[in-house]
Amino acid sequence: MSVIDDLIAEFAPNGIEYKFLGEIGTFTRGNGLQKKDLTDVGVPAIHYGQIHTHYGTWTAESISFVTPEFARGMRKAQPGDLVIATTSEDDNAVAKAVAWLGDEDAAVSGDAYIFRHSMDPKFVAYFFESERFQAQKTVGITGTKVRRISGTGLARVRIPAPALDIQQEIVRVLDSFAELEAELEAELEAELEARKAQYAQYRERLLTFPDDGDARWTTLGDVGEFIRGRRFTKDDYVESGLGCIHYGQIYTDYGTSATSTVAFLNPAMSASLRLAKKGDLVIAATGENVEDVCKAVAWLSDDEVAVHDDCQIFRHTLDPRYASYFFQSASFQEQKVKFASESKVVRISGANLAKIKIQVPPREEQERVVGILDKFDALIADIAVGLPAEIAGRRKQYEYYRDRLLSFEEAVP
Template sequence: MSGLNLLEKLLDGVDVEWMSLGDIGNFIRGNGLQKKDFVESGFPAIHYGQIYTRYGLSADKTFNYVSPELANKLRKAQKNDLLLATTSENDADVVKPLAWLGDKAAISGDMMLFRHEQNVKYLAHFFQSEIFQTQKMKYITGAKVRRVSSSDLAKIKIPIPCSNNPEKSLAIQSEIVRILDSFTALTAELTAELTAELTMRKKQYNYYRDQLLSFEDGEVEHLPMGQEGVGVFIRGGSFQKKDFIETGAGCIHYGQIFTHYGTYADKTKTYISEVLATKCRKAQPGNLVIATTSENDEDVCKAVAWVGSGEIAVSSDACIYKHHLNPKYVSYFFQTERFQEQKRQYITGAKVRRVNADSLARILIPVPSQEEQARIVAILDKFDTLTSSITEGLPREIELRQKQYEYYRDLLFSFPKPDAASH
């Protein structure tokens, strides 16, 4: 059944009245509660910022508490109140709703509760709809901090089906909530399943990668990466993020190795001027580009093999590894536990962790024949492609389900005479 047919069946000819929020309930401001007031146990409490960061659409338990003495001075939400964070740094989040299904809870300033006789989750879903968002936008004030006042919220119109028959109205609201909750649950279930699948595939990939790159002593030579005839490490340098331009000479900034690049790359994300590039250290095709600093031990020495057609500039806090091995083979080796174990002994620094080029040169790498390196790379490329396709597909699939929920939510709130909401 389509959403439109479902809506027609739900309404079954009943009247729908577009009512001002001020006509169906009252807004009550929170007061006096700050994060520093939280204690280990006591009276349940909600800070407005947590509505953005900790809560979903509805909740029946708080994450924090305040002392009973302070709670006596604070405004409190009760079951079926709609809690609203009324300030935000962006227009989309301001007036984010939380349907409160629990016992009494103290609420902070910069939020308010809406007390009413409707289905609270019906209201929460409506507050996320495009119909509500369109009305809200004209009442937002403030520059850096965006806010909507209770007097303006009171003017916003909401569709109330069968408003002269509260019992039937609540039954219709409950059915709409059931449908929308089922979409939310399906999205959550799909997210959990795909995340578990991704985790399993990554573990499988990591296991095979480590197995393929583990050689018994005497099976192949394990040579220092900086040994003559094996390779040499060269520090990058001479450009910064502020030097990026739309087109020009390709470049890799060390920070991009964490955020943008995978095992290998044949195109750069950014460019610098040809004039600046002449002063920079460069990686040639087949070289590795390695981030030599990070805020954590795991990421330091993350590497990308440059397999593009021309040379590229490399920033400071990175180094270039010029070598005579299969570039992807070396890049995969940098991901193995064997490399990580050796790397850890050379990490220095407190807040910023780093490994210098001289230390990298001492790390031992197994050096099988070129044919064996190519065979290993061919196998790992297949695993890498499979894992990447799941990694990229996961957010796409979740986004699709979220859009499906939003479509049906907005459709289910598109009651007759929606133009009345703008009057």
């Protein structure tokens, strides 16, 4: 901060002038670029949706292109311009911006503005992330389901306009902060992945038994039966009643086992449904890819639960959590591949699941293995919960310093 303080003392001893964005630049709306127009090579192109999903504060490379012929009719961002996504369903995401720092012009889609200005481009892009900008932009946001802001609304936002040397020093500091934050996030995520890999290795060892031991090889069909669930839709949900498990929720809301559901149905529907009992496995038999299909959750509540028709209920004689852990194992994953039918979605039938081979040790050994794996599972869950909290805390710290660096005493005319 001392370098910035020294620069302010030299160039702006009486405070920093604030200007309207409309005073320092112009807003030009992009035009006519749809996702179907994008190519893998050609003239750089930025679609407004990509600003929300792919770009950070600045970029020197686009992830998409258009043909030179198509680009001739497009409005383009020049190096140093900001490209601003003007629409979103979320007010916080309206006016998310990326500074274009490529070597050539980039075509820009509609629902985005090109801001051509006279300041350091990264300084302006960082300002668009600041609390001061977020507070000012809300006045200009309109719309109901889709929220948007116009160039006129953006032009009314006031920005501190220090000398270029001060802008560049602030950018240097914020770039360093951003790099450190990215490195920390990568380290934390790498640690979680390493722990998951370690856990997976232990799980495989615990679920693998010598052929001459007490564990016997058999098929899932020999130790249980597969029962397909019955149809219900999300429109059938009520606030409380008969617990139900939709196949999609197994991917998003459930772990190895569960004793409660996130959704409910009217109990009067129970006669037309198929219900899982305590100890059953509920298996998502439909998925978007082979890797994910057949994720399973052991149902451990005394209450029965309705199961969706894109699921299989596995009623068996195993320890339920042992069975659920087996469905996560490399042995199961390798075997299921040959039974998956792939089209737009991936499916595996109950008849094919019944053919999958499993090693079944005595019940006491199953329980011993489950006890160990439960502890590993809890450890990984704690890390997975703590990681986002740690990252969020670091981001808050970064945002605090960014907002401080972009806040100046305003010069009095």
